[in-house]
Amino acid sequence: MTIAIITGTRPEIIKMYPIMKLFDSRAIDYKYIHTGQHYDYNLFLKFIEEFEIRKPDICISADISNPVNQVANFMERIGFVINEIHPSLVLVEGDTNSVLAGALAALKSNIPIAHIESGLRSNDWKTVEEHNRKIVDHISDILFSPTDDSTKNLQKEHVHGDIHTVGNTVIDAINLCLAKEGTYSNKNTNTNVTLESLGIDHLDGDHEFILVTMHRSENVDDINILRQVIMALSDSNLRYIFPMHPHTLKRIQEYGLSNHIGKGIKIIEPVGYSDFLRLLRKCKFVISDSGGVQEEITSPQINKRSLVLRDCTERPESVESGHSVLCKIEHKTILEQIKILEMNSSKGMTSVMSPYGSGDAAVKIAEILEKKYS
Numbered sequence: 001m002t003i004a005i006i007t008g009t010r011p012e013i014i015k016m017y018p019i020m021k022l023f024d025s026r027a028i029d030y031k032y033i034h035t036g037q038h039y040d041y042n043l044f045l046k047f048i049e050e051f052e053i054r055k056p057d058i059c060i061s062a063d064i065s066n067p068v069n070q071v072a073n074f075m076e077r078i079g080f081v082i083n084e085i086h087p088s089l090v091l092v093e094g095d096t097n098s099v100l101a102g103a104l105a106a107l108k109s110n111i112p113i114a115h116i117e118s119g120l121r122s123n124d125w126k127t128v129e130e131h132n133r134k135i136v137d138h139i140s141d142i143l144f145s146p147t148d149d150s151t152k153n154l155q156k157e158h159v160h161g162d163i164h165t166v167g168n169t170v171i172d173a174i175n176l177c178l179a180k181e182g183t184y185s186n187k188n189t190n191t192n193v194t195l196e197s198l199g200i201d202h203l204d205g206d207h208e209f210i211l212v213t214m215h216r217s218e219n220v221d222d223i224n225i226l227r228q229v230i231m232a233l234s235d236s237n238l239r240y241i242f243p244m245h246p247h248t249l250k251r252i253q254e255y256g257l258s259n260h261i262g263k264g265i266k267i268i269e270p271v272g273y274s275d276f277l278r279l280l281r282k283c284k285f286v287i288s289d290s291g292g293v294q295e296e297i298t299s300p301q302i303n304k305r306s307l308v309l310r311d312c313t314e315r316p317e318s319v320e321s322g323h324s325v326l327c328k329i330e331h332k333t334i335l336e337q338i339k340i341l342e343m344n345s346s347k348g349m350t351s352v353m354s355p356y357g358s359g360d361a362a363v364k365i366a367e368i369l370e371k372k373y374s
Contacts, residue, residue: 003031012094015116015117018172092114093116113161115144118143123312130314138157169365171358211286213288215245219289223257232335286307289310294313297318298355303349305324305341308327320355
């Protein structure tokens with residue numbers, strides 16, 4: 001059995017990390033293909049090195065912004081690689097253009113497809129991710145669903161593949177990274193070293209800032225939406241740390257919004273995953289449009305609230321657990337929601353089990369694949 005693992009973006013690397021570590025420990029043969037959909041060093045090689053997983057066997061350079069050309073390019077080049085290595089299975093995770101192209105290339109090459117994180121639905125057809133995840137789910141032979149809700153979505157749509165509810169590997173990744181951090185902390189008792197290395201040395205203690213992330217195209221490519229968010233953060237007069245995605249920074253500069261960024265907003269470069277988890281654990285709460293953050297904050301080791309800059313979400317479990325609050329992106333509403341979360345931040349979250357599992361998703365996935373393809 002040889003498995004072709006395909007990633008293209010930072011979240012895919014994070015969520016594939018526990019699986020690749022497990023495959024290595026069990027001597028499961030795989031070839032690692034990376035498309036370069038996130039071609040910035042900080043969003044790619046930094047994570048490969050940090051997770052101590054092997055570098056991709058095949059890298060596809062793809063500095064292409066047009067989505068049609070991007071998917072076509074990925075599909076052609078992944079198809080060539082698949083026909084060269086003849087894998088028993090193609091394994092993809094998530095809902096990006098890389099995932100869509102990899103799955104389509106496998107389908108046309110008569111190679112079985114396994115889709116990790118299947119069954120997520122926002123029911124918002126305006127988003128690219130919704131197109132991608134639905135198509136990939138319906139052409140996959142094995143569907144690894146993270147929750148019962150996702151499994152029900154797949155059953156309602158009568159997908160042809162076998163469905164397995166396994167949890168989300170992001171919880172596995174958090175457990176692995178924080179275990180490594182614990183080993184490090186035993187050797188170095190200066191717990192603020194990471195924040196200081198990021199230039200964040202003005203914090204007197206925990207929970208002195210709000211963490212912000214924003215990267216979704218429908219948000220950052222709209223000047224009005226981007227302005228509403230920046231103005232709301234600035235007008236709140238609170239302290240923010242904003243690890244900014246290169247695309248978001250580019251849009252802020254193009255739209256001439258740099259002068260609207262208040263003094264309380266500290267913009268830093270994208271950080272490694274362990275650094276990001278430390279910021280998550282140290283912040284009061286999070287403001288984000290990220291799907292991954294909605295999952296990460298439910299980990300018992302994180303357990304934070306997030307203001308989600310979206311009208312809908314494909315991760316309703318995080319809303320139902322009380323971790324995420326959906327927020328209409330307009331200046332007044334964002335300010336009101338920030339004030340509510342600020343008032344409640346001192347109360348903390350009741351510790352509950354994450355709806356995305358306990359951190360054994362990678363083990364379940366590996367066992368199912370070994371049983372079916374060994």
